[in-house]
Amino acid sequence: MTIKLSTKTVEKDFIKKLREVSGQNIFTCMQCGMCTGSCPMTEQIDASPRRIMRMVQYGLEEKICEYKTFWTCASCYNCSVNCPRGIDIARVMESLRLLMLRRNTDYVTICELPKETVEEMPQIALVSGFRKMTS
Amino acid sequence: MKTTYYPGCTLKTKARNLEDSAIASMAALGVELEELPRWNCCGAVHSLADDDLIHHVAPVRDLIRVLETGSRQVVTLCSMCYNTLARANLLMREDEEKRKTINSFMDEEIDYHGEVEVLHLLGFLRDKIGWDRVREKIKVSLDGLKVAPYYGCTLLRPREVSIEPPGSFALLNEFLRALGAIPVPFSAASTCCGSYQILGNPAAALQASTGILEAALRSGAEAMVLSCPLCEFNLGKKQDTLLQEGALSARMPTFYFTQLLAISLGLAPETGRFELNEPSSVEFLKTKGLVASG
Numbered sequence: 001m002t003i004k005l006s007t008k009t010v011e012k013d014f015i016k017k018l019r020e021v022s023g024q025n026i027f028t029c030m031q032c033g034m035c036t037g038s039c040p041m042t043e044q045i046d047a048s049p050r051r052i053m054r055m056v057q058y059g060l061e062e063k064i065c066e067y068k069t070f071w072t073c074a075s076c077y078n079c080s081v082n083c084p085r086g087i088d089i090a091r092v093m094e095s096l097r098l099l100m101l102r103r104n105t106d107y108v109t110i111c112e113l114p115k116e117t118v119e120e121m122p123q124i125a126l127v128s129g130f131r132k133m134t135s
Numbered sequence: 136m137k138t139t140y141y142p143g144c145t146l147k148t149k150a151r152n153l154e155d156s157a158i159a160s161m162a163a164l165g166v167e168l169e170e171l172p173r174w175n176c177c178g179a180v181h182s183l184a185d186d187d188l189i190h191h192v193a194p195v196r197d198l199i200r201v202l203e204t205g206s207r208q209v210v211t212l213c214s215m216c217y218n219t220l221a222r223a224n225l226l227m228r229e230d231e232e233k234r235k236t237i238n239s240f241m242d243e244e245i246d247y248h249g250e251v252e253v254l255h256l257l258g259f260l261r262d263k264i265g266w267d268r269v270r271e272k273i274k275v276s277l278d279g280l281k282v283a284p285y286y287g288c289t290l291l292r293p294r295e296v297s298i299e300p301p302g303s304f305a306l307l308n309e310f311l312r313a314l315g316a317i318p319v320p321f322s323a324a325s326t327c328c329g330s331y332q333i334l335g336n337p338a339a340a341l342q343a344s345t346g347i348l349e350a351a352l353r354s355g356a357e358a359m360v361l362s363c364p365l366c367e368f369n370l371g372k373k374q375d376t377l378l379q380e381g382a383l384s385a386r387m388p389t390f391y392f393t394q395l396l397a398i399s400l401g402l403a404p405e406t407g408r409f410e411l412n413e414p415s416s417v418e419f420l421k422t423k424g425l426v427a428s429g
Contacts, residue, residue: 023185040327040346044339072336074343075180076327077292081301088293094183108335120372121334122364123144124215128179129334131190 005058014061014099022095028085029053035079035089045069049079049089056092061099070096071107071133094132101135108133138259139206140168141197143216144176150213150364150391152408157212157256157393159406164264164272168210171200179215180331181222191237194223199244201251208252210259212393214363218289221253221296255290257306257362257392258298266313274401276315280423282395283356283387284308284318285347286325287366307360310392314399321354323347328369344369345377348387358388358419360395367391371413388416398425 003009019026036048047055047067055064064070070093079089101107108129118126146154161168174197182190197220201209211217227234228249238246254262260269284307291297299306304325308318326347329340348370351359361367371389378386394407404426409417420426 021184021186040329040343041332041339044336044342068336072332072339074288074327074330074332074340075183076288076330078288078327081292081294088183091183098184098187113334117334120368122149122368123176124179124213124365125331125334125368127144127176128215128331128365131178131180132331133335 003055003058003060003063009058009060011059011061015056015059017099018056018092018095021098022088022091024087024089024091026053026056026087026092029057029087030085032084034082034084038078038082040076040078041072041074045072049093052096053087053089053092056096064096065100069093070100073097075132097132101133104135106134110134136165136263137167137169138208138210138263139171139201139204140210140212141171141174141177141201141216141220143174143211143213145213145364150367150411152411153212153362153364153367153391153393156391156397156402156407159402160393160396160400161256163400163402164269166264169204171197171209172204173200177216177219177223179219181219188233188236188240191223191226191233192241194220195227195237195247196241196244198224198227198249198251198253199241199247202245202247207250208254210254210256212256212362214255214287214289215365217253217255217298218296222293224249224251224253225295255298255362257290257310260310261306266309269310269313269396273314273399275399275425277311277395277399277425278315280316280425281319281355281357282311282316283321283351283354283359284311284324285351285359285361285366285370287361287363288325288327288330289363291325307392311360311395314395316395319351319354319356321350321356323350326350328366330365330369333365333369333373340369341373341377341382344373345382348374348377348383351387352385356387358390358416360390360392362392371416374413374415386415388419389413390416
């Protein structure tokens with residue numbers, strides 16, 4: 001993957017917003033990859049948490065949006081408890097989701113869910129899923 | 136002994152087997168679980184954004200309800216409710232600025248400062264009842280039953296709300312041994328089952344679940360024990376789909392820890408509400424002679 005960096009591509013507002021919403025200092029990430037090594041979704045995601053963290057440091061908002069990593073995060077906190085730099089990466093992923101959802105977009109469209117899905121799922125799946133994936 | 140208990144949404148519907156078996160088992164151990172009056176949904180997940188305080192209101196309201204009962208302790212059964220309530224409690228105890236904002240937003244309620252202790256029933260069994268007392272009350276030993284103890288995420292992470300020291304994996308082992316079962320350590324005891332991704336990315340969740348079930352099968356376990364209704368859905372109820380798709384090599388009967396406790400305490404099979412588990416799980420208990428056939 002080649003990413004061209006310039007003052008135009010690096011969205012400083014995005015970095016500022018992300019730091020405010022997540023409360024995390026993303027610049028302490030040293031790219032060790034412990035997050036990726038402990039992520040249960042690595043086989044299902046197109047960019048590892050480590051790569052997303054690097055893109056976040058460069059403020060590559062649009063590039064990050066091309067990947068489904070933060071939508072596939074299940075908030076299991078493995079990355080957060082394993083980060084040697086103490087970054088709560090689950091909070092970074094949550095903030096990325098929220099910044100997208102606050103554009104008034106939904107990742108899951110509730111009215112399009114099959115009736116059988118809604119009927120069979122435990123309530124906590126619906127409540128947590130809607131909390132994480134709808135605005 | 137009486138203790139205040141928070142059920143949560145799923146225990147009143149899809150996971151009656153968790154609630155009914157817990158209430159009956161605790162009664163047999165001399166503890167009355169008193170349902171919290173006027174409880175509301177905790178929100179299932181802890182809000183992780185610094186500027187999103189509104190989602191802390193629901194769990195904090197529940198904790199205020201606990202204070203109003205005069206109790207300083209609340210017991211939960213669902214792992215997700217435990218995590219959400221325990222973390223909201225810590226936030227109110229430790230973050231002065233957010234505590235002030237949340238308390239002033241709920242000006243109709245009494246101010247809350249994190250006075251309550253949030254416990255999961257597994258921790259309650261270990262710390263308030265003790266394994267010796269459990270052992271004394273056992274009528275049907277699960278003699279030699281090889282069980283994989285599955286914790287999932289929310290009982291252990293993040294560290295500040297873990298029900299036992301990180302990495303120890305002792306609690307469910309002690310519980311199973313008290314019942315006469317043999318805990319079988321397996322590599323995926325705290326691996327995520329995919330959680331709510333069963334809604335947004337079902338393929339990702341099912342792949343995660345398959346990995347856990349296969350790890351349990353490889354370990355030689357005959358059954359798996361867990362405490363979260365969402366884990367039970369992904370790891371238990373979804374096994375039919377996984378087997379039909381050829382993704383899973385064999386069945387792994389799954390049970391709530393309270394269901395195995397109810398059996399061991401010699402309670403009537405109806406209290407376990409096993410009809411809400413996968414039929415194959417009940418069949419497994421029958422073949423083991425732990426539930427009467429018929």
